[in-house]
Amino acid sequence: MRQPARLPVIRSRERHLTRRGVLWLGLRCDVRCKFCYDEHVPTAQKGWLSVEDAIRALEKFRFYYGNEFVDFMGGEPTLHPAILDITAHAASIGLRPTVITHGMHLAKPERAAALADAGVHDVLVSIHGLGATAGEIHGRGRHNAARQIQALDNLRELGVPFRFNVTMIRDNLTQLEAIAALAAAKGARVVNFLTFNPYFEWQRGIEIGFQVRHSEAAPYLRRAIGICSAAGVEANVRYMPLCALPGYEQHVYTGFQLPYDQHEWDYNSWYDTGHPGRPGEAWYYQASRRQQQRHDYRHVPACGQCALRGICDGFHAQYAARWDGDEAVPYPGPLITDPRHFIQHQDKNQYPATPSDPGGPAQPAAAGEALTAPLGLGAGGGAGTRHNLPAG
Numbered sequence: 001m002r003q004p005a006r007l008p009v010i011r012s013r014e015r016h017l018t019r020r021g022v023l024w025l026g027l028r029c030d031v032r033c034k035f036c037y038d039e040h041v042p043t044a045q046k047g048w049l050s051v052e053d054a055i056r057a058l059e060k061f062r063f064y065y066g067n068e069f070v071d072f073m074g075g076e077p078t079l080h081p082a083i084l085d086i087t088a089h090a091a092s093i094g095l096r097p098t099v100i101t102h103g104m105h106l107a108k109p110e111r112a113a114a115l116a117d118a119g120v121h122d123v124l125v126s127i128h129g130l131g132a133t134a135g136e137i138h139g140r141g142r143h144n145a146a147r148q149i150q151a152l153d154n155l156r157e158l159g160v161p162f163r164f165n166v167t168m169i170r171d172n173l174t175q176l177e178a179i180a181a182l183a184a185a186k187g188a189r190v191v192n193f194l195t196f197n198p199y200f201e202w203q204r205g206i207e208i209g210f211q212v213r214h215s216e217a218a219p220y221l222r223r224a225i226g227i228c229s230a231a232g233v234e235a236n237v238r239y240m241p242l243c244a245l246p247g248y249e250q251h252v253y254t255g256f257q258l259p260y261d262q263h264e265w266d267y268n269s270w271y272d273t274g275h276p277g278r279p280g281e282a283w284y285y286q287a288s289r290r291q292q293q294r295h296d297y298r299h300v301p302a303c304g305q306c307a308l309r310g311i312c313d314g315f316h317a318q319y320a321a322r323w324d325g326d327e328a329v330p331y332p333g334p335l336i337t338d339p340r341h342f343i344q345h346q347d348k349n350q351y352p353a354t355p356s357d358p359g360g361p362a363q364p365a366a367a368g369e370a371l372t373a374p375l376g377l378g379a380g381g382g383a384g385t386r387h388n389l390p391a392g
């Protein structure tokens, strides 16, 4: 058995720039979440990333960009035929690996144990619903919720930490509190409540039935955050305008706050920008602005009077077109430009570096061609753009 790189965490209000890369291993999946970005990608384009390309990317993340963590994205990464080898390689070079998964295959104890033995650092499980709702959102599979619960129990038994992702849609709003309670009961460290993002192929859809207004989700969300906070579970809300959750802004992460969450992705390696090592905060602020434009978030007219317009993405273009952005409530006062303004008051999980920490500072980047060459990983598995909107 390999030595897993799982360190105890501390709760802290110190905010550091994230050192986490992301690698898409391929878009294949055995469920069809109704909100999935990848549902419109032709099956023929859903290959797996080769082990060689995966290793090349991991080495660049670690030794060129100085990343200390990596997320494996899919599709469903546990289906990748070499997931154990890829996980083990990441762990062996001090790039602590997380697998983002629906978790159902980890209901088999031997599958969970194999991932633990490969050195997985933690697992981010998508819990979009409980009971029959899980299967209805997945659109495929049997006993989905029960398998997910079994997977959580298996991981807990193995001592592998886990976190939750929840994409908030009409189907699960009334379950958000129960999902928070499940996280507390099972010992999840973090719950990320995600707004549905109409990226990629969803951009053209105005009337998306399962999409909810922020103001509709907010009451459920506030109560779910309260349950998490009372249980010591870190609760984060992604891509919701700050004014949608007054009083809870320390939990809100738009593209400006994401670089200060250690569980989020480093814009530098994510887009393989070629900036060696670790850029400073000013670089990440500009990268946040680029991300706002890349993902088509925009301020509505009311935002022009808002003190937070320098640290808030506003609304997605599709959302604003559908609902006019009439939920915007400008904050009074002078312009705020520090993305940590609210999140510095949130207790978050941190992974302290130690001399024996396998994820500590990377060796200075070798200038070799192998590390400086662009990764060039396209749709279906890579650090760069993975979707192209078809013409028309």
Ligand code: SF4
Binding pocket: 241, 242, 243, 244, 299, 300, 302, 303, 306, 307, 308, 309, 312, 313, 314, 315, 328, 329, 330, 331
């Ligand atoms: S008014 Fe606009 S800029 Fe201000 S918090 Fe709301 S969405 Fe963000």
